[in-house]
Amino acid sequence: MELRHLKYFAAVAEELHFGRAAQRLQMAQPPLSQQIKHLEAELDVLLLSRTKQRVELTKAGEAFLKRTYEILNRVHLACEEAKSIDRGEAGQLIIAFTGSMAFDPLPILLRSYQEKYPKIDIVLRQMTTTEQLEALQENTIHAGLLNMPIESAAVHAEMLREEPFIVALPKTHPLASQTEPVDVACLANEHFIMTPRNEGQSYYDAIISLCQHAGFSPKKTQEARELHTALSFVASGIGVALLPSSIQFVKNDEIVYLQLKKSFTTCKIGVAWNKAEKSPVVHSFISFLKKDHYSLL
Structure with missing residues (x-):
């Protein structure tokens, strides 16, 4: 039994007419009739009752048609899934x-x-x-x-993108009330909370570069693997942190975010x-x- 036999049977079952089914399948009627007979012979079951006036499904044919639809639908889904995966869509x-x-x-x-x-x-x-x-x-x-x-x-x-660094300060910090961008050099005496270099070399090096171009090397107080941890340390007054500007979406009443003045270094x-x-x-x-x-x- 081949998949085409199921398609032939479904067409005849839906049309209940060999001539119309053959036309729909774009094939001659005699080969279609022969294929259906081969299918019935293989199953050893009569699927269609034929008379000169009409073609009808037998009870076995009705049951077989239901399963045929299930199989054809599964095959269709399998084909569509394979195509979607090949296109990178699934x-x-x-x-x-x-x-x-x-x-x-x-x-x-x-x-x-x-x-x-x-x-x-x-x-x-x-x-x-x-x-x-x-x-x-x-x-x-x-x-x-x-x-x-x-x-x-x-x-x-x-x-994909670059975003500027900002500084996160405890709200009690002397600079916290400032509304203008902060010069990085003003942070020279601060204690910095930083990500370990072995966790993200480029990110760490960008911060070091930012400070060095302002004329100092940052004093590292604590290391934080996660930015949430860094923010927690800042909120507790342990130190300040240079972070990507998108961190401002994290709201904390104990933290003030300030832009940096003349910052050429970005987080890439x-x-x-x-x-x-x-x-x-x-x-x-x-x-x-x-x-x-x-x-x-």
């Missing part, structure tokens, strides 16, 4: 992101992507830039939204993937980011 996509991405760009980005590709199952994992590079090389994630630049022979990355966010990645879903996601959705970031 499947699973594991995306890693740094903590700063969660405060503003990521939710907007994913909502837009999910609206465009509703058949893609997105799995999110928060990771540092270093962890993402390791995961990409080990193929445990498909794409990473991370801080740039990166250094990896196995991973390719492209920058990019998308990274394994150079050997061949999944259409992954490349569809990369294309989505690069071509259409810079504005969302």
Whole structure:
């Protein structure tokens, strides 16, 4: 039995007329009649009752037609799913992101992507830039939204956006009442809360560069792997933190955010993937980011 036999039978069952069914299938009537007879012979069941005046389904034919529809529908769905996956429109996509991405760009980005590709199952994992590079090389994630630049022979990355740094201060800080942007040099005597360099080299180095261009090296008081932890330390008065501007979406009555004056250093966010990645879903996601959705970031 072949799939075409089921299609032939369904057409005859719906038309209840071999001539009309043959015309619909764009084939001659005698071969169609012969194929139905072969199907009945293989099943050893009479599916159609034939007279000179009419063609009717037998009880067995009615039951067989129901299952035929189920099979044909499943085959159709399987074909459509395969085509969708091949086009990068369906499947699973594991995306890693740094903590700063969660405060503003990521939710907007994913909502837009999910609206465009509703058949893609997105799995999110928060990771540092270093962890993402390791995961990409080990193929445990498909794409990473991370801080740039990166250094990896196995991973390719492209920058998506830049955002300025701001300073987060305890509300009791002398500068907290200021409304104008702060000169980075004014922070020379502050104690800084920073992300460990081995957790995100480019992010750490950007902050060091920002301070050094202002004429000082930051005094590191505490390290915080997560930006939420850094904010908690700031709120407690332990120190100040230079953070991506999108962090301002996190409201805390104990923290004041101020813009920086003449800040040429930015936090660079990019998308990274394994150079050997061949999944259409992954490349569809990369294309989505690069071509259409810079504005969302």
